[in-house]
Ligand SMILES: [Zn+2]
């Protein structure tokens with residue numbers, strides 16, 4: 001059976017911190033080897049009308065480009081620490097909702113994910129009672145974990161029996177990385193039906209997270225873990241210096 005390679009956790013220009021319109025995003029991600037994307041724009045820039053418009057845009061662009069686009073909203077808790085992307089065509093649950101209430105409300109139709117545990121130590125607020133309502137934990141978020149997965153998250157997925165997921169957390173090309181979700185191709189059809197099938201697969205926990213094409217769990221121990229952790233240490237050392245150099249070059253007359 002053919003598998004689709006999907007780019008997870010993609011912010012479009014419907015978010016206040018991304019200026020990538022969906023058309024351009026799909027072109028970029030398609031050229032980078034992805035068959036589709038899971039969009040999640042911030043709740044703080046959303047309202048019911050904008051959410052309807054985003055869903056319609058995802059379907060229109062998905063149909064036109066034959067690139068599967070799943071719409072979603074990234075909700076933030078009232079104190080903004082915990083973020084929960086919810087994928088699927090459910091209703092808009094309001095800005096900065098209570099997370100317990102959000103997960104219960106989204107449980108019927110959406111696919112809710114515990115995002116980037118490393119950001120502002122969100123992992124400290126993880127509540128094991130959420131486990132049955134979550135379709136996954138982002139164990140490797142490119143924006144916040146860099147080039148190595150989050151060890152707390154990998155442990156939590158096993159302890160609480162929640163699937164490990166990957167996320168680009170795309171705001172621009174800096175987050176382009178071979179992290180993906182792989183899912184059985186639902187076959188030909190309209191974007192809305194195909195995206196609905198992907199949400200159903202997420203909810204049935206039939207989605208596989210990969211890094212460089214291999215299972216994401218294989219980065220927890222052994223050679224891959226050692227290499228990726230070393231690379232991440234080098235990246236953390238080098239990235240600020242590289243940015244300083246870029247800024248200095250920009251200031252040159
Ligand atoms: Zn977030």
Ligand SMILES: [Zn+2]
Nearest residue numbers: 009011074169
């Ligand atoms: Zn995000």
